Amino acid sequence: MSDAQPLFDLTPRCQNYTKEQTLGPVSAQSSGRMASEHDLASRELCDGPIEIEHVIGYTGKSPRTFLAMPGDKGKFVKAMGSIAVIGDLDDPHAQKLLRAHDESISALAISQDGSLLASGQNGSTHIPGFAAPVVVWNTLTQTALFKLSGLTRRVAILEFSDDTRFLAAVGEDCVLYIWDTASGEVVFGKRYTKQLSLFQWIGTQDCGRRRVYRLATAVCGIAEVDHAELSFDATRQQWQLATAPVVMPAAGMARNYQCSALATYDMGEGRECAEKYLLAGTMEGDLVVMRLAETRKQTKLDITRSGGVYRASVPICSGGMLALALSPMALSGERPAVFAGGGDGIVRKVIGYDMRWKLDSETQLDGAIVALSFVHGSAELLVGTDTGRTYRLLSEDLTQPAVALTVSHVDVPTAIAFGARPDLVATAATDGEVIIWDLSDYSAVATTKRPYQKDAPRPKAARRIAKFGDGARCLCWVTDVAVVVGYGDCHVRCFNSSHGRLDWTIPTAHRHAVSAIACWVETKLAYLVTGSLDGSVRVWNLSTREVMMQFAEHLKGVTALLVDISNPRLFHSAGSDCAIFTHSLEMERRTVSHMMRQGAFTGLTQRIDSEQELVTCDASGRVLFWDCDVAEPILVMNVEGQSITCIAISPSGKYFALCRDEMLTIFQFSTLATAPPRPIAEGWAHSAVVKSVQWSPDERQLVSIGTDACICVWNFFASVST
Secondary structure (H helix, E strand, O other): OOOOOEEOOOOOOOOOOOOOOOOOOOOOOEEOOOOOOOOOOOOOOOEEEEEEEEOOOOOOOOOOOEEEOOOOEEEEHHHHHHHEEEEOOOOOOOEEEEEOOOOOOOEEEEEEOOOOOOOOEEEEOOOOOOOOEEEEEEOOEEEEEEEEEEEEEEEEEEEEOOOOOOEEEEEEOOOOEEOOOOOEEEEEEEEEEOOEEEEEEEEEEHHHEEEEEEEEEEEEOOOOOOEEEEEEOOOOOEOOOEEEEOOOOOOOOOOEEEEEEEEEEEOOOOOOEEEEEEEEEEEOOOOEEEEEOOOOOOOOOOOOOEEEEEEEEEOOOOOOOEEEEEEEOOOOOOOOOOOEOOOEEEEOOOOOOOEEEEEEEEOOOOOOOEEEOOOOOOOEEEEEEOOOOOEEEEEEOOOOOOOOEEOOOOEEEEEEEEEEOEEEEEEEEEOOOOOEEEEOOEEEEEOOOOOOOOOOOOOOOOOOOOOOOOOOEEEEEEEOOEEEEEEOOOOEEEEOOOOOOOOEEEOOOOOEEEEEEEEEOOOOOOOEEEEOOOOOOOEEEEOOOOEEEOOOOOOOEEEEEEEOOOOOOEEEEOOOOEEEEEOOOOOOEEEEEEEHHHHHHHEEEEOOOOOOOEEEOOOEEEEEEEEOOOOOOOOOEEOOOOEEEEEEEEOOEEEEEEEEEEEEEEEEEOOOOOOEEEEEEEOOOOOOEEEEEEEOOOOOOEHHHHHHHHEEEEEOHHHHOO
16 A cells, blocks of 8 residues: 555564463462563462452443354453453353453454454553553463564554454554464564554465465545455565555545444355455444455455445444444345444344345444444344443344343442442442442442433434533442432432432532542431531431531541441541541530641541551551540551552451552551551452442452442452451
8 A cells, every 4th residue: 555654673572471471360379460561470460368259340432342252152251441351141250350451451352263362452551652562362271372562552453364363453553463373473564654444354265375365454534445465475485465445436435434344145156256245334324335356266366456346335323333243144044134333322233235225123222332243153142332331132133122231330430338238339430320239240239320211212322421410429328228429519419229219419518529428327316427629527417408517627628537436426537638537416516636747638447446546548658547545646557658549447347458559458457556457468450540449248358449440349268267
C-alpha cells in the first residue's frame, strides 16, 4: 500500500517463560506481576492465608472482550480489569483467573480450535513508552506461553489465523504485527499512516511447497478495503504482504469499520471454489457487503487486478454496528445467518446473500452491544453490552426472552458495605448505581438501575445514564432491609434491599456532596449520621428524617463516620483536615478530639479488644492508633510511605486489612499491647488503586473494590484455622 511503510526492525519481540516464570490460574502459590517489561513474576498474587475466590468487573468498554470458547459448550472468557477470566456458564464458582497484564485488557482473541487465547492491554504506565504487550495463553493449562511486545498506547484488534499458526495484532500506534504462535517470533510488521479499523483473516491456500494466507485490511475513516496475501519470499527469506484494492463506489462512500466477518458460500459442483464475501459493520450502522476476488488453487493473488468488488450497503441499526457474528453453519437449510449488534442495544438476525437481505428477528437488551459470539454448537449466542451486562440468546429465535448472565459496575465503585448477613454485600459507583450482591452465586439481588422494558420506546442509542446526579459517594445498611446512600448532589437516598426501588429521600441533606454516612438501629435508638465535603456532620432521626443536631468541627471534608462499638450514643468522625472528633448524642457536643499537623485521614475503624482504640489511616502511609485519654497516637505504623485508602478491622478484632495502591494487606494484632501488628497475608488482583475493603460478618471473606471497576472476593483462612 502506498500509505504504509514496512518496519525494518523485525527481530523477535517475545519473551519465553521459564518453568519458574510460568503464569497460571491465580491461587495462593501463583505469580505473575508485570512489574517491568522483562519480569512478569516479580510479585506473588496471593501470599499467606488468603486467596482470590471470584472477580466481578466486566465493563464492556472495549469491544470483543467477552467471547465463547470454541470446542467447549459451557466455557467463556472475558476481560475484567487486567485479568482474563475463563468462566463456566453453568457454574459461577468455576473461574480461572489469568494475570499477566499491568493495565486493563483492551482486546481478546481465541483460536478456532480453542487451544490458544491472546490478550492485549492498554498502554502501560509502569513501562516507559506506554508499551502494550500481548500475552498468548494455553487454554488447557491456563499458562502463558509468550509475552509479545512491540505495540504501544493500546491493542485494538487481535486475530488468530484459521490454522492458528499466526496471531495478528493492531495497535493505536498505527502498527500491524503478525507473530508465529509456535515460536513467538515476528514474521511481519507494518506501520500505517492511520490506525487500522478492520483486520480479517480470509483463509489459507497451498501454493507449491508453502502456504499463503489471505487477509483484508482497512484504515480508519476510509471506506477502501485491501485484499492482501501474506506469503514467504524464498529469495529474501522473509514474509511479504501483497495487496489488491477492493473496488468501491467512486464517490459518496465514507465509512468507519467497527467489526467484520467472512461469509463463504458453496456455489455448487460446477464451481471450482466457493464465493467469499467480506461483511463489515460500520459506525454509520450499515452492513457493507464486498465480494472478494476468486483465486484458483495453486495460484497467488493477482495484484494487477482488483481484490474484490463492493456489492451492497444494508442499513441495520442506529448508533453504529459494534458487533458482528456469523453462524458457524447454515440453520434450517438456509445460508448462514448474520447477527448484528448495534449501539441502540438491539441484536438483529439478518438472512441473505449478496445484495438481497432481510430481517428475520430481533431483541432489545440493556446497553449498546459490544460483543457477540456463538457457544459451541451455535444454538446459543453470548452477548456483552457497554452497561456491564451479559446475556444468553437462542440463535434460532431472537424473540425469545434473553437470559441475563452477569451484572457489573461500569463506572468506578466508590463504596462497599456488609449488613448482618455474610452472603449479602452492597456496592455503589460514580454513575449513581447501587447493586446488592449475593456472594453465594455472585448474582445481583437488586440494582437501582431499572432494566429495559420491552414495551418502552426504543432509544436511538442505548448509552448508560446515571440514575442520580453526580454519583454515589458512600453507603451503609439499615439492618438487612435497606441501604442508605449519600450522593454528590447533596441528597441522601434509601433503597429497598430486595428490589432496589427508592423508599425515601432526604433532599439537600448538606450544602456540598455527602461524603460519609453511618447508621445505628435498635428499639430505643435509631439515627443516621451524615458527613459532607464542607466539613459539617448532621444527625438525623431515622423515622422522621428530621435533623436532630449538627456539628461543624472539621475544617475540610469528612472522610469517615463510625458509631462507637460499646456506646451507640457516641460516634466518631475523621476528616481530610487530619482531625478526629468524638461526639455525644446525650450531651450534643464534641467530647474528644485528636489532631495531626499534616496529612489527611482516609479511613477510620475501631478496635474491639484492648482499650477499644480508634485506628486511622492517612494519605502519608501511616496507621495511627488513638486512645481517648491520650492526645497523641499511642502507636504509629509506617507502610512503605504509600498512601493508604482504607482500613478495616475484622469482626473478631484479631486482624485488620488495609488498601495501599493495588495491594490488599492483612495484619494480625499482637497479644502485647506495645507490640506492633505483623503482616500475615497480601493479595494483588486489582489493576488500579483499591478504593475500599470490607470483612464479611463471619470473617471468612473480604470484598475489595478498585478504580479498575472490579470487585474482588477473597477467601481468608487464618480465622478458620485458629
